[in-house]
Amino acid sequence: MLKVISLLAAVIFWGLLSLTLPPDIFPGPLETVKALWGEIAGGRVGTDLVMTMLRVVGGLVLALLLGVPVGVLMGLNRRAEAVLDVWVMIGLTVPSLCYAIMAFMWFGLNEGAAIVAIAVTAAPSITINIWEGVKNVDTKLVAMARVFEAPRSTIVRRVLMPQIYPYVMASARFGLGIIWKITVLVELIGRPNGVGFKLFYWYQLADMRQVLAWTLLFTIIMLLIELAILKPIERRIFAWRPEVAV
Amino acid sequence: MKPAIHVASLRKTFTARDGSTRTVLKNLDLDVGAGEFLCILGPSGCGKSTLLNVLAGLDKVYDGTADVSGGRIGYLFQEPRLLPWLTAEGNLDFALSSCRVPTKRWEQLKSRYLAMTGLSDYRNYYPHQISGGMAQRLALVRALCVEPGILLMDEPFSGLDEITARRIRTDLLTIWEETRKTIVFVTHNAYEACFLADRILVMMGGAFEQEMRVPIPRPRSYDDSAVFELSRDVIRAFGDGMGRPTPAGRWPGNVAHGWSATSTATLPPA
Numbered sequence: 001m002l003k004v005i006s007l008l009a010a011v012i013f014w015g016l017l018s019l020t021l022p023p024d025i026f027p028g029p030l031e032t033v034k035a036l037w038g039e040i041a042g043g044r045v046g047t048d049l050v051m052t053m054l055r056v057v058g059g060l061v062l063a064l065l066l067g068v069p070v071g072v073l074m075g076l077n078r079r080a081e082a083v084l085d086v087w088v089m090i091g092l093t094v095p096s097l098c099y100a101i102m103a104f105m106w107f108g109l110n111e112g113a114a115i116v117a118i119a120v121t122a123a124p125s126i127t128i129n130i131w132e133g134v135k136n137v138d139t140k141l142v143a144m145a146r147v148f149e150a151p152r153s154t155i156v157r158r159v160l161m162p163q164i165y166p167y168v169m170a171s172a173r174f175g176l177g178i179i180w181k182i183t184v185l186v187e188l189i190g191r192p193n194g195v196g197f198k199l200f201y202w203y204q205l206a207d208m209r210q211v212l213a214w215t216l217l218f219t220i221i222m223l224l225i226e227l228a229i230l231k232p233i234e235r236r237i238f239a240w241r242p243e244v245a246v
Numbered sequence: 247m248k249p250a251i252h253v254a255s256l257r258k259t260f261t262a263r264d265g266s267t268r269t270v271l272k273n274l275d276l277d278v279g280a281g282e283f284l285c286i287l288g289p290s291g292c293g294k295s296t297l298l299n300v301l302a303g304l305d306k307v308y309d310g311t312a313d314v315s316g317g318r319i320g321y322l323f324q325e326p327r328l329l330p331w332l333t334a335e336g337n338l339d340f341a342l343s344s345c346r347v348p349t350k351r352w353e354q355l356k357s358r359y360l361a362m363t364g365l366s367d368y369r370n371y372y373p374h375q376i377s378g379g380m381a382q383r384l385a386l387v388r389a390l391c392v393e394p395g396i397l398l399m400d401e402p403f404s405g406l407d408e409i410t411a412r413r414i415r416t417d418l419l420t421i422w423e424e425t426r427k428t429i430v431f432v433t434h435n436a437y438e439a440c441f442l443a444d445r446i447l448v449m450m451g452g453a454f455e456q457e458m459r460v461p462i463p464r465p466r467s468y469d470d471s472a473v474f475e476l477s478r479d480v481i482r483a484f485g486d487g488m489g490r491p492t493p494a495g496r497w498p499g500n501v502a503h504g505w506s507a508t509s510t511a512t513l514p515p516a
């Protein structure tokens with residue numbers, strides 16, 4: 001309920017604020033929605049949205065494939081931790097724009113380069129989450145399982161993995177937050193379609209209605225994914241956890 | 247008869263990361279007979295958990311002999327150590343499948359020990375939904391239902407309120423009298439030791455200081471004044487309860503209670 005009220009308040013605030021500037025430069029919510037509806041009705045959002053989604057998903061999968069093993073290694077092995085922790089910091093520090101430029105220069109202006117740039121940007125923060133998770137593994141539970149003669153594979157699968165899942169989940173969501181943003185940037189500099197491309201296109205034509213319409217579209221889609229897919233998955237996986245009264 | 251546990255000249259030294267060493271178990275000798283209920287009584291930090299970890303095979307780096315025969319080992323830790331993402335029953339199943347107990351026996355084992363500890367109605371509860379006392383009872387069920395020949399218990403009831411702890415101790419004795427497992431029970435609670443044990447070994451600073459047999463006949467009652475008197479003597483002897491070592495001569499009722507210094511007389515197992 002509070003969520004709805006705060007959203008309404010934000011829309012009203014946006015409307016009021018937009019009155020201070022001419023509508024061509026700062027359109028209000030009504031005009032933005034109208035522009036967005038025009039695009040949707042005209043069938044001009046499908047391809048771009050799908051392409052952006054594919055890049056986001058591809059980038060996330062690759063980022064997890066890179067980030068999770070490194071995080072696990074760092075959590076398990078003190079030497080690996082000592083060597084890699086500097087590199088994770090460096091990876092976090094380099095601006096995502098640099099990764100995008102390097103990827104496009106080295107691998108060409110193609111989907112692969114875009115996905116690599118996206119994944120490399122998100123991987124370090126995923127690594128940090130997993131690293132933390134592995135370090136927090138309750139070794140007392142491992143000792144318990146060993147007393148019950150559990151084989152190593154069972155310990156990994158039934159004692160260690162369930163402890164790390166929450167961190168994988170958190171890092172996927174966290175990574176996704178980064179990936180939405182970097183994807184749009186990557187599309188802007190090196191792709192012929194996608195939400196980022198569209199934003200830049202309309203910006204060059206100085207059409208603020210369209211810029212805001214696409215921003216709104218993108219935001220709504222991301223929120224829907226968060227609420228309709230990620231939250232329910234999380235609730236399902238962690239059903240065993242005590243409810244925290246908020 | 248061959249002892250279920252045979253320990254000879256057991257030494258355990260921890261090496262810190264800076265290279266300094268610390269000997270926590272100093273030449274321990276110990277025989278525990280099959281079916282015996284042994285309590286090891288000692289202040290915290292004297293090496294009780296370290297000894298149990300060696301016996302359980304969790305710690306394989308030590309000098310000397312530590313042989314455990316006489317069946318599978320069950321280990322009840324100070325904390326329940328339940329897997330929080332599994333229900334009570336799921337936790338039992340985890341242990342049963344890890345120990346490769348044939349599936350067709352699971353139900354019988356689970357219902358027997360759940361009933362014995364009064365947990366039959368809680369199979370589908372998650373660990374966070376039951377009280378600490380129930381969680382520890384469930385851990386006891388988990389240790390028992392894999393049918394260990396030897397049960398190692400590390401201050402399993404010290405975190406519980408006295409009323410709950412008392413009930414579980416009584417349950418434990420009932421189960422032991424029925425199944426006659428070999429039990430090594432570690433505690434810093436003298437009353438508990440006197441109530442439970444056939445034999446008490448007092449441990450201090452990584453060595454066994456004193457040994458005694460508990461002459462109280464079974465079945466015992468928790469409020470038996472004999473338990474109380476015996477424990478009072480033990481506590482008095484226990485370096486004023488502060489874990490300070492007591493000269494052997496000051497031990498009470500050496501004759502009456504059968505106290506003996508371990509160095510002079512290591513009793514053979516019953």
Ligand SMILES: Nc1ncnc2c1ncn2[C@@H]1O[C@H](COP(=O)(O)OP(=O)(O)O)[C@@H](O)[C@H]1O
Pocket residue numbers: 260261268270288289290291292293294295296297
């Ligand atoms: N992994 C370890 N590394 C170094 N010292 C340890 C380790 N485990 C236990 N110790 C030390 O060994 C001593 C005995 O510990 P412990 O067996 O846990 O005592 P208790 O169970 O009797 O309270 C303590 O002084 C403790 O600090």
Ligand SMILES: [Mg+2]
Pocket residue numbers: 291294295296400
């Ligand atoms: Mg201990």
